[in-house]
Amino acid sequence: MNFLTILQGALVVILALIPAIVWFKLWKGRNVSNLAKKYMLLAFGLGALSVFPVFLVHYIWQTFPQTDVINMIARFEIPQKEKIIILFIIVAIIEEIAKFLVILFIDKSKNLVNSIHDAIKYGIVAALGFAFAENIYYFYNVGLNIEIYQFLALFAFRSVITVCGHLVFSGIFGNFYGMSKFAKSFATQKYWGNMKKLDKRALSDEELEKKAELFKRLTIAKGLFFAVTLHALFNLFLELGMISKVLWLITVGLIFLVYLYKRRSGYLELLYKRSKFSHMQDRDKDVVLELLGTWYREGKYIEVIKTCKRLLKRDPTNPVVRLFLSKAVDSQRFVDAYSAIRRLFVRKNYLEDFDIDEWVSEEEEKKEEHLEQQ
Numbered sequence: 040m041n042f043l044t045i046l047q048g049a050l051v052v053i054l055a056l057i058p059a060i061v062w063f064k065l066w067k068g069r070n071v072s073n074l075a076k077k078y079m080l081l082a083f084g085l086g087a088l089s090v091f092p093v094f095l096v097h098y099i100w101q102t103f104p105q106t107d108v109i110n111m112i113a114r115f116e117i118p119q120k121e122k123i124i125i126l127f128i129i130v131a132i133i134e135e136i137a138k139f140l141v142i143l144f145i146d147k148s149k150n151l152v153n154s155i156h157d158a159i160k161y162g163i164v165a166a167l168g169f170a171f172a173e174n175i176y177y178f179y180n181v182g183l184n185i186e187i188y189q190f191l192a193l194f195a196f197r198s199v200i201t202v203c204g205h206l207v208f209s210g211i212f213g214n215f216y217g218m219s220k221f222a223k224s225f226a227t228q229k230y231w232g233n234m235k236k237l238d239k240r241a242l243s244d245e246e247l248e249k250k251a252e253l254f255k256r257l258t259i260a261k262g263l264f265f266a267v268t269l270h271a272l273f274n275l276f277l278e279l280g281m282i283s284k285v286l287w288l289i290t291v292g293l294i295f296l297v298y299l300y301k302r303r304s305g306y307l308e309l310l311y312k313r314s315k316f317s318h319m320q321d322r323d324k325d326v327v328l329e330l331l332g333t334w335y336r337e338g339k340y341i342e343v344i345k346t347c348k349r350l351l352k353r354d355p356t357n358p359v360v361r362l363f364l365s366k367a368v369d370s371q372r373f374v375d376a377y378s379a380i381r382r383l384f385v386r387k388n389y390l391e392d393f394d395i396d397e398w399v400s401e402e403e404e405k406k407e408e409h410l411e412q413q
Contacts, residue, residue: 086168
């Protein structure tokens with residue numbers, strides 16, 4: 040290995056590290072402790088290492104052609120477009136599972152995922168590590184064999200669009216993985232919110248555990264499905280040269296990820312101990328939670344917020360009430376934002392004077408007059 044090869048390798052690593060550092064600075068937030076930074080670096084390193092299982096699969100396919108799924112697909116008599124779609128789905132599944140294993144390891148070995156926000160954060164950092172290692176491969180094997188202006192275009196595209204794509208896919212999955220950690224609270228909330236008759240709601244602890252476990256598995260599967268689907272679409276649009284659709288996909292995905300990252304409910308800490316309402320019987324507790332569920336479905340977020348705050352004064356650690364409160368605050372913020380935007384485009388006096396019943400009556404009278412004239 041000569042000096043030039045070493046220099047090229049070092050340059051490629053530095054170039055691949057630049058976008059990773061920039062994106063990391065944008066997402067890590069303020070006032071991060073040294074311990075948190077340490078584990079973020081661990082997640083980044085594991086994310087970079089998660090590229091090797093992907094490369095290992097490709098190596099096995101090349102060494103043992105009979106195991107190559109791509110060759111198997113090529114043998115089937117299906118249109119070329121469908122073959123490409125299947126290929127990209129397989130690639131997306133392998134890469135997203137590799138990044139999922141990083142989040143799982145961080146959670147199980149270090150017990151660091153204690154909120155939805157934590158899961159999103161570590162998902163993003165793991166994705167940055169994966170993109171860093173992938174960029175080294177592309178910059179070294181492709182970038183060094185093209186003209187300088189082509190390399191600059193490749194660097195810009197992979198630093199912005201590709202890296203952003205990886206963190207969007209993994210960040211959205213992280214949201215679902217974080218929700219799965221609150222399986223019991225979410226399953227309980229969903230159960231109370233959907234039942235109409237109280238006397239049919241009695242659940243034993245064993246039944247509730249089963250519902251929570253089912254919710255957990257379905258939530259993780261749903262997160263993987265969305266991550267793989269977005270990743271496969273991203274690869275497909277790139278292959279077909281649909282750059283505008285790639286940009287649209289990444290922009291919408293990034294906006295959605297920022298929304299998930301900023302939600303109040305995402306910062307709820309996971310509570311391991313079981314809590315009950317103080318001085319309140321189980322049936323009374325069921326009535327209150329049924330009422331909260333009904334109000335939330337009807338969009339009465341202000342009432343939910345006020346009631347939850349009163350309840351938390353008596354039982355500040357109740358996970359279901361905390362979850363109702365956080366989701367109601369998130370929903371009310373969305374309603375307030377929508378109303379503010381709507382007021383920019385609709386005349387204020389018109390909104391204040393508008394009566395829907397009066398408008399319906401006027402429209403009916405106009406129809407009757409029109410029929411009489413005919």
